[in-house]
Amino acid sequence: MNLQSLLECLPSYEYIGNENPDIKSVHMDSREVTKNSLFICVRGFTVDGHSFFNDAVKKGAAALIAEEQLDTDVPVIVVKDSKRAMALLANRFYGYPTMDMNLIGVTGTNGKTTTAHLIEKILTDARKTTGMIGTMYTRFAGVEHPVQNTTPESLPLQKTFSEMKEAGVDTAVMEVSSHALEMGRVHGCHYNVAVFTNLSQDHLDYHETMEKYLHAKGLLFAQLGNGYYPEQKNLAVLNADDEASKDLLKMTAAPVIQYGVNNDAEIKAVDLVFDEGGSRFTVKTPEESAPVRLNMVGKFSVYNALAAIAAVRMSGIPLKDVIASLEDISGVSGRVEKVTNDNDPFTILVDYAHTPDSLENVLETIKEFATGRVFTVVGCGGDRDRTKRPQMARVAEKLSDMVFLTSDNPRSEAPEQILEDMKAGMKNDRYSVIVDRKEAIERAVREAGSRDVILIAGKGHETYQIIAGQTFDFDDRIVAKQALEALTDDKS
Numbered sequence: 001m002n003l004q005s006l007l008e009c010l011p012s013y014e015y016i017g018n019e020n021p022d023i024k025s026v027h028m029d030s031r032e033v034t035k036n037s038l039f040i041c042v043r044g045f046t047v048d049g050h051s052f053f054n055d056a057v058k059k060g061a062a063a064l065i066a067e068e069q070l071d072t073d074v075p076v077i078v079v080k081d082s083k084r085a086m087a088l089l090a091n092r093f094y095g096y097p098t099m100d101m102n103l104i105g106v107t108g109t110n111g112k113t114t115t116a117h118l119i120e121k122i123l124t125d126a127r128k129t130t131g132m133i134g135t136m137y138t139r140f141a142g143v144e145h146p147v148q149n150t151t152p153e154s155l156p157l158q159k160t161f162s163e164m165k166e167a168g169v170d171t172a173v174m175e176v177s178s179h180a181l182e183m184g185r186v187h188g189c190h191y192n193v194a195v196f197t198n199l200s201q202d203h204l205d206y207h208e209t210m211e212k213y214l215h216a217k218g219l220l221f222a223q224l225g226n227g228y229y230p231e232q233k234n235l236a237v238l239n240a241d242d243e244a245s246k247d248l249l250k251m252t253a254a255p256v257i258q259y260g261v262n263n264d265a266e267i268k269a270v271d272l273v274f275d276e277g278g279s280r281f282t283v284k285t286p287e288e289s290a291p292v293r294l295n296m297v298g299k300f301s302v303y304n305a306l307a308a309i310a311a312v313r314m315s316g317i318p319l320k321d322v323i324a325s326l327e328d329i330s331g332v333s334g335r336v337e338k339v340t341n342d343n344d345p346f347t348i349l350v351d352y353a354h355t356p357d358s359l360e361n362v363l364e365t366i367k368e369f370a371t372g373r374v375f376t377v378v379g380c381g382g383d384r385d386r387t388k389r390p391q392m393a394r395v396a397e398k399l400s401d402m403v404f405l406t407s408d409n410p411r412s413e414a415p416e417q418i419l420e421d422m423k424a425g426m427k428n429d430r431y432s433v434i435v436d437r438k439e440a441i442e443r444a445v446r447e448a449g450s451r452d453v454i455l456i457a458g459k460g461h462e463t464y465q466i467i468a469g470q471t472f473d474f475d476d477r478i479v480a481k482q483a484l485e486a487l488t489d490d491k492s
């Protein structure tokens, strides 16, 4: 595509000159620039992409997008906000790929990854060609690609959509983070369905207040088509039991369907019975009712299942098939994942709870069925919301017999300081502070007795730990298994 044609998507820009090079690729990282490409200079949180324009030109960039005039021989197109411009350019360069597929976006504080997986499972069982973008990976055409963000920046995102389109993807399911919505990463994505899981405290380091955090989530619903045209099917799926839905309802012009357990909802679970392995309930839709056996524990899993049922309403998949798919799932990697076998002396669960609300939900579920003591190994991420630290510690203490406060991903922060912040939430002394996560897990395993449950929270599927900016191999499940084996070896 030639430069002038590419630029047609921008509402305004400044470009003195009339060169019109053919643009073969678009990049936001100078290290990835190839010949005859367009390089977009982005001012980041860490570095300013403008400082790499010379490198980009040396590597073959034929034109630059920047927020200021740059001293170079190639055309420089000056825009007000290069990140916003990038979203529009990426969409145009890759041929507006989301116009040619169904796109389901899932947002909310907790449950996005899980709900997205449930939706993906229902759709693939119904023989739809699906794509998935989220915290754990980007997955389509049978291949998983590693990711850096839950929702990627617009340029890699639109590239992925175009690859999905090429691979014949009919429906893409994606997690949409509040950061992505706020920063415009999903600007220009054509959503058919937007799903809201819930809202509770997280990310206040970035959003500052719960109102602004909710506003960011609302952007997904505001971005949804308005449903005025019958051929343009759109649906907003809201959680009737979450207060925030009242605001989200006002932010969308699309038709709305609500799901819930307590309040009135079109998709409602009634007669809930919980057990150690999951739950049984009856799901009621406007047309029919049907029994469900869910093999994922806790009330929060029921909400995720209801959200998934509502999200696939427009796909035409019969409810009985939807339920069969949900009943076939025993969980998502790193979410309430059992490390131990039935004949082990106690139970070890690895879970991705990294907010006060998710930790509370998972611990309440564990407590309901635990016949022994509950031990919790937990930390908080560095360079993230500090105010959630004492809250998470408090929740852990309230619902556990013993807490091992330890490091999560300290990132650039001092682990000891994060633990100090957590300690501020503790009201009694039923806890130990063990900075090294491996040691903390080993201690919990050594101290657990028969029938006890150890919850290792916060890192779930993660296979790494980031300490002082460096990434090390670390997997809670492997460390726990090794600790358990060491224990068995000691005893024999």
Ligand SMILES: CC(=O)N[C@H]1[C@@H](OP(=O)(O)OP(=O)(O)OC[C@H]2O[C@@H](n3ccc(=O)[nH]c3=O)[C@H](O)[C@@H]2O)O[C@H](CO)[C@@H](O)[C@@H]1O[C@H](C)C(=O)N[C@@H](C)C(=O)N[C@H](CCC(=O)O)C(=O)O
Pocket (backbone or CB within 6 Å): 028, 029, 030, 031, 041, 042, 043, 044, 045, 046, 047, 048, 049, 050, 052, 148, 149, 150, 151, 152, 153, 177, 178, 179, 180
């Ligand atoms: C705070 C934040 O959102 N940071 C994101 C941002 O990084 P940054 O601003 O630090 O980038 P930077 O390193 O300053 O680089 C600026 C520009 O210079 C370019 N560059 C850089 C070096 C170089 O040699 N050449 C070059 O051209 C970079 O490609 C970039 O275009 O842009 C990067 C590329 O898109 C993101 O990967 C990165 O996410 C980081 C990893 C992150 O941790 N983000 C979190 C806060 C986040 O977004 N989380 C949400 C999930 C939240 C949830 O749980 O719901 C998410 O969607 O992931």
Ligand SMILES: Nc1ncnc2c1ncn2[C@@H]1O[C@H](COP(=O)(O)OP(=O)(O)OP(=O)(O)O)[C@@H](O)[C@H]1O
Pocket (backbone or CB within 6 Å): 108, 109, 110, 111, 112, 113, 114, 115, 135, 150, 175, 197, 198, 300, 301, 303, 304, 334, 335, 336, 351, 352, 353, 354, 357, 358, 359, 361, 362, 460
């Ligand atoms: N609907 C829910 N409500 C509250 N907590 C939940 C819900 N679903 C899952 N959880 C808890 O939250 C944890 C994270 O779940 P999941 O990974 O699905 O959320 P997420 O929204 O994708 O998180 P992230 O923001 O990191 O992408 C789970 O391990 C579980 O403890």
Ligand SMILES: N[C@H](CCC[C@H](N)C(=O)O)C(=O)O
Pocket (backbone or CB within 6 Å): 135, 150, 354, 380, 381, 382, 384, 408, 409, 458, 459, 462
């Ligand atoms: N998407 C979340 C994941 C947090 C996972 C936790 N292990 C941590 O590192 O804080 C975030 O980026 O805030």
Ligand SMILES: [Mg+2]
Pocket (backbone or CB within 6 Å): 112, 113, 114, 134, 135, 136, 150, 175
């Ligand atoms: Mg996720």
